[in-house]
Amino acid sequence: MTTDPFQLFDTWFKEARETELNDSNAMTIATADATGQPAARMVLLKGHGPDGFIFYTNQESRKAADIAANPKAAILFHWKSLRRQIRIEGSLSVVPDETADAYFATRSRDSQLGAWASDQSRPLDSRETFETRFEDMKARFEGQDVRRPPHWSGYLLKPHHFEFWQDREHRLHERRVFERDGNSWTEGMLYP
Template sequence: MSETELTTGDFTESAEPFALFAQWLEDAKASEINDPNAVALATVDADGMPNVRMVLLKGLDTRGFVFYTNFESQKGQEILGQKKAAMCFHWKSLRRQVRLRGNVEVVSDAEADEYFNSRPLGSRIGAWASRQSRPLEGRFALEKAVAEYTAKFALGTVPRPPHWSGFRIVPRSIEFWHDRKFRLHDRIEFRRSETATDLATGWEKVRMYP
């Protein structure tokens, strides 16, 4: 794919960011070897210290960007405490990046149940066995917990743990970046109006210096 092909069309013409992001994600699925939905998630703790780690995007619509986690984990506690987060997608094969930030809300129980039930059995067991972000005395302790929950849920379905659910980042801004020669990159930022009630509309588009 040529540089010209990467910079034409929706990248400069799109009036809202969600359809553009969805197209870029589809492009990444065709070119990235592993996990095109991988994203760096940034949070901040009660003392104002930042944290960042990789997670997987599991849902996207005009309401926002969804991922799932253990709410007792470090990131879970930081998000529940501050209700704000940021994400950065980087697709090296496409020379593209997307950054976004905004307030965070918890997904509905129905959404969380639907996604949890779609996960492999081992992942559902693991959600019960892992005391995420807390000290682990040894690998055997984790394997023992997995065995115990495997036996506990040997019959019937594995219910979703009460401490496991999803977060939705409701973006206030979304920036699309594309690498260009001589570091004269293309940057377009969509900013949501403070008074906008519909996330699908009410976006201001601004071209930024690289």
């Protein structure tokens, strides 16, 4: 049994990629604004390692505003087919420009153009307005690479808490927790 939460995450994530039909990297991220009002939404995990967990977004979105006001978050992976979930809590920081540029270059061209066309989280008068903006971006970048918009980047969640939850019969679930203790981790269990 591993006592490294990152190794355990890697094991569970590998199994999820083999069993989940769609978006095994989908995670809920919960943030809170300056007043403490929480908000949760689904994003996709786009990188992870011993430094933490990376996702990308428009930095003018509601989630980015929450992060600017309160750079802490919780993420949740739920893999129904495995009857497992992982909760992770930590602090957030913006990834380096080189990291964001490298990931942005891997996105489909339409996704790249969509990042330019969308005023994410702001009111939209009609779908037609967005589609027109998208077509305008296609024309603007015709024949050239689509560079990353200055308002679009990634965030790294550096964990200080993990909980690995495994469903068991009769709601006798197993819950393992890991807490950061300096440069190492302490492990414990919780009642179901």
